[in-house]
Amino acid sequence: MxxxxxxxxxxxxxxxxxxxxxxxxxxxxxxxxxxxxxxxxxxxxxxxxxxxxxxxxxxxxxxxxxxxxxxxxxxxxxxxxxxxxxxxxxxxxxFIQPTERINEIINGLDEPYILKEISLKASDTKFLSLDYDEKTDKYDIIVFLKNYNLYCDTKTLKQAIFIILQNSIAENSLFQNINFVQLAQMPNNNEELIHLYDFQSYIDTFNSYILKNKSVK
Structure with missing residues (x-):
């Protein structure tokens, strides 16, 4: 204090x-x-x-x-x-609040995030939920990158991912909703994956589904 x-x-x-x-x-x-x-x-x-x-x-x-x-x-x-x-x-x-440039990201017109030797675009990253913990209401997710094999797993790379996430959702929402982030190479067939900028929408939809099922029980 x-x-x-x-x-x-x-x-x-x-x-x-x-x-x-x-x-x-x-x-x-x-x-x-x-x-x-x-x-x-x-x-x-x-x-x-x-x-x-x-x-x-x-x-x-x-x-x-x-x-x-x-x-x-x-x-x-x-x-x-x-x-x-x-x-x-x-x-x-x-905390940093979500960016208002979401339309630029959706249309792929966003500028890349440049941290040291790494350059990433929010529009080029996707994710998949690995697990959801009902006790903590937190998600384990895997984030897919186009050039992950080039970068491998570095501290700077994870920092860049968190910056992209906190510009898509409020920074404190990371603490409230994400437990673990794993990084991987983007597969050739990635239509089933979700854009990282849609993470907040994914959370809202999933939480609504959980609440609906609880009310039915």
Whole structure:
């Protein structure tokens, strides 16, 4: 609790500088980011932030706290944002929320996610549910990639998959709904597989089926 208060006290003291960062020189922006990272790291080194500056639809600057899809640190994200101060010109959000560019993804017009040596498109990934645990309401899924044999199973690759997932559903929904992710090469015959961007729809449909069967019993 003390570390949370320490971060927010620092943020309140510096929120105007951070908010005005968009108008600063690249050198000053880098300095602002450095101190933001450093102070957030005092609380938890495994979580990150994204700042979204105001546009024509809002006058608030948004600070998104993210665990980068790692469920081990979802609790730290939630606890931090729950204790965020009330600042008139700021909006504080826990986790990356689903992208609004879903139509681009469906039509295959999405830009690839590039992480280090890996380049992946959300529209090129599909999944299949392996198992559903009724006790936890979580799924084990297998995600199929076109070039999995090229990449093999790396930490960066799994991180890329989680980023694609959290841009299709809310980041915290990963923690609530996914227990295990296995990666594999996309088979030649993949018509029966489900696009990864349809994962939320799959969950909603399956949950409705479960509730319906429970009510019948």
């Amino acid at each position: 003390r570390k949370i208060n320490t971060f927010w006290n620092w943020f309140q003291d510096n929120n105007k500088t951070i908010k005005n960062g968009i108008n600063e020189t690249p050198k000053n922006q880098k300095n602002i980011t450095f101190w933001m990272n450093k102070n957030l790291g005092y609380y938890c080194k495994e979580i990150d932030f994204i700042i979204i500056f105001p546009n024509k639809n809002t006058d608030k600057t948004e600070l998104i706290i993210t665990a980068n899809g790692n469920p081990d640190y979802f609790g730290q994200v939630i606890n931090l944002v729950d204790k965020a101060p009330l600042l008139r010109k700021w909006k504080f959000t826990a």
